[in-house]
Amino acid sequence: MTYIDRRQLLRGTAALAAAAALTPIDSPAYAAAALGAAQPLDGRPFPAYDYTRANKLPREMTGYWTKSFDVGGVTRTAKVYISAETPIRAYYTVVAVPDRADTAEFLQSSGWRDVADRRQEGLFVLEPGPSGWADAEQEAAYVAAALGFYQSNNYFSIFGENYFVGYGNGAPALEAWAVANPLKVIAQAYVDSPGLNAAYLASYASREYDGQTQYSPVDFPAGFRLIRYDETVLPTWYIRPEKHRAGASVAYWKRSNDTVSACSYDDVLGTVYRQRPGSGRWMTSHAGPISKVAVQTHGAATRQIVEFLTAYTRYENSFAYGNQLYERADFRRLGIEVHTMQVEGFVREYLVYRPRSARRNAPVLFVWPGDSQTDKVFVDATQWWKVADREGILLVFVCEQYSRTSVVVSHRDSLAFYRQLRDVITARYDVDPTRFYSTGQSAGSGVTQNLAIAFPEYFAAVASSSFPTAPNAAGTVSLDGVAYPASGRKIPNYLIYGYGDIQGFVGTLWDDTQNQTDSWAQYHLGVDGLVLSDVDTIAGRRSGFHDRFQTWTWYDKGARVPILKLTRNVYRSHNTTAEEPPLLWDFLKHYSREIAPDGTVTRYYSPSAFDRPGDRRRI
Template sequence: MAPLGEAQPLDGRPFPAYDYTRANKLPREMTGYWTKSFDVGGTTRTAKVYISPATPIRAYYTVIAVPDGTDTADFLQSSGWRDVADQRQEGLFVLEPGPAGWTAAEAEADYLAAALGFYQSNNYFSIFGENYLVGYGGGAPALEAWAVANPLKVIAQVYVDSAGLSAAYLESYGSREYDGRTQYSPVDFPAGFRLIRYDETVLPTWYIRPDTRRAAASLAYWKRSNDTVPSGHHDDVLGTVYRQRRGSDRWMTSHAGPISKVAVRKDRASTRRIVEFLTAYTRYENSFAYGNQLYPRADFRRLGIEVHTMQVAGFVREYLVYRPRSARRKAPVVFVWPGDSQTDKVFVDATQWWKVADREGIILVIVCEQYSRTSVVVSHRDSLAFYRQLRDVIAARHDVDTTRFYSTGQSAGSGVTQNLAIAFPEYFAAVASSSFPAAPNAAGTVTLDGVAYPARRQKIPNYLIYGYGDIQGFVGTLWDDTQNQTDSWAQYHLGVDGLTLADVDTVAGRRSGFRDRFQTWTWYDKNTHAPILKLTRNVYRSHNTTAEEPPLLWDFLKHYSREIAADGTVARYYSPSAFRRPGDRRRI
């Protein structure tokens, strides 16, 4: 492999042009090795960026603080980090010491803020939004200090040859609490509710060859944060491992369970081992603690998740197909529409739909969006044409039950799902989505891809989840004094189903889930008493999705099928056993 050579400057460089030849990839002109400079208190500081040739939109990045006295390009080559990025189709953002080397962690705060502020939001490349951190030598405490101050933005972290942080610095952040403010609508907590502290943010951590005396405060902090057992056990790779205790009630692992750990290894560890530790995890929701969750990351190769492309309306588009080993003949299919700026690859991990597919034997088809407001961001486009092509391809290539095609999505992807349910209800047996209701306008139409389609006013089982702190036009309840999009969604479907608001099972809503976070209202078909319309408010989340919700969505979807007669007539069925018990289906 050729050496990296000299980094090319991003300072003053025009933003990259759209590259429509690459489905869900950063523009080809942005791949390679780059440098960016920052004025920090009158001193010029730099950071490097490495983007592998096949890095997608919103890829995972590892943020690396290199040690003193090294040439960054040589370090990335000799350590194997460049190879890692190329093999994994990911990116690297590299923090570098100043002219006199790394200084004390707190003194580096302005440089970290400038460099990582650029990294997190720019028009040259886009990131997953949650980050892996690796700090070496003198750069490790500076990077760790940023993690302590911004724990919701870190998936997992590794520090090599680190002296750690002072107890005073750690305590200055540890006692801080996350409140109910969101970037959308505020969440009001019930009386007596205990706020999450910063030092209760679960964050997998590995120290390699630390200064054990000076790093003692850091180790104690992360053990407390991860709610670990007091005594470690030996692991041949990680060293001494302190696992998150069984029965831990940390918010950030309420769905995945106690999967986190803190480890300490006294001798060297390879870059490959560091990557294995980091990439065992993923995380989602970096701005609101009560929706933030740590999860196991999907291994595409091990699971057999397939990445495909097709031409849609003249553009190359990407989509993912996951047929788990548990899927049998005539498997049901769930078509998944990510939210605005969320790619198919982002949505695999953010929602953990792959876990639902494994458990239930369903086939997932996850749509990827197309370049939108910049060349490094995507959004929905040509959705109707894309679905029609995907439907036919999946039916031809896989042994599927075409009577059990379902649609789901989040945010803008929910908008696609809900509009399809109104304009083309025959396409799906049922729909269930989150954080974007839809209803016909005054003219009786909905819009898909800029085209108005008439509402068909036909029954289709429908389930919507939204957050207490969601987009302003979605929040509240159907019984408050504010008319918004959620009210319009309910009024349309209740009218089609021959029901009224008063037909709900309980006005108070049934509570379920971790800390009773789900408040659910259900309406039943009058003839069969099958649930036909369902609404859930997640009282502890903002707008972004959480993986606690796809199992709820699937538990609704799986009970429905539909058959289309030669004349286009649609017959819908409900099965209490989700079609596992022959003969129990009844027509809605």
């Protein structure tokens, strides 16, 4: 453990005075070489593909970088630190350093560099102008320019949701952006901050989120109450705030997080206001009241800030009604395994999670993320790990391969990858090969659905979201650019999509528009010997938070068990929400299949999900 001499720091710059509040710091990286001068990104060619690494940013992009911006004729800069093992779509912490800080020295002495190295994550660092930080509204153009670059560039890629930490006079500039863009911030902490003024906060508080999405608009029912900006749950920690100036900010975030009026005290966090039990906030409709606002009048260690922030994750940064705050998976504590294998000549990554609840002969669920959504992204975005904990499932998350740039991934060699994974999982773990299932979101749903059509014998059942597929006019589906004939054989299948989803998926099976969802249903109904009118109810059965799920079910005529199911989430766009995996698993878990030596597939349905011996029935 390394301690920083508090008296020496207090005699130094304001930046080091801020760092003094963050001691002691566990920081073995201090023994490493200093960061030195940042290398410029301005004019630098985009990095080449690095196929020697599975799900990592190119090796040439690791290290310490600087990027400049022209803001009203003044050159401003921001820094980027990328650890040696930072993956594609990693979490980043956005740090606003205090006035007069030497950024490299601050990242080193405060421990933030070590945090990035240990956690295999990145840092994006906002810096004051030549005369120091101006007030938050004057800094808005700089913050917008810097974060605009950070959110979309071809040098590195980010998770898409962010942790914010601001110091001193840099804190309000960062907080102001969070107030204006709360869907994009997971959690935030501000050290020695004066906070924001009440007028600025009020200018955003009553703004409402409408039904516009980047795909298709969501039409709300009559009398529906829109979510306000100041109802966006966002965990917040104020550390040693300016006593007489930060009150408006603290009050704003308490209201936003729907906290109780009575506080509790925590040795680390200080005074804590927890989200109200039974809170009706949209952003915690699945996880429950997990958020909080805390105020600590003393200092805090960097590691304590990190622990506060990284207890949380968030997903869906553009549509409020699908945005959710969750508990972040701790890979080390959970024992999530990270593996690689060679697939068609390329090294590929995959994750395996075998929870303690998984018994002998555990069922296996293969999870295919959406385009650009890596295996690590999808652990948190879907919260499948919590379903696995509860249900005893062995999860296998597939990671994609570098695609349209060297910092983005998409699906490749999926058929070969699955065949290899199936054999490895069967040999290495105590699993039930009659209960292999597949799920996926978006492009990952496309993989799942195409496998179900071409190779239904691979799975006992499939259930996926936001990408229906069907055979083309030639009667084939495509996997990795290769056409495979549709098998014409039944497989239990469940699909969920959003009201505001990709245009080719939206609507219902009873409207006048023929699209991919209609084609998906027509193929599987035909294979199952059913027609559209065999549905349980044309209106759809409603369930979930605000009755958001509208579900139609078709039953196998022989066994009278569900064989095809479709749900429309009327309050989401294209991106997944963790409210859906429990629905998908509740469908999947009832099915098994056996394959005879001659290749004949026999399928079974168990009302108890195979908990009661002898209750399965043949489909």
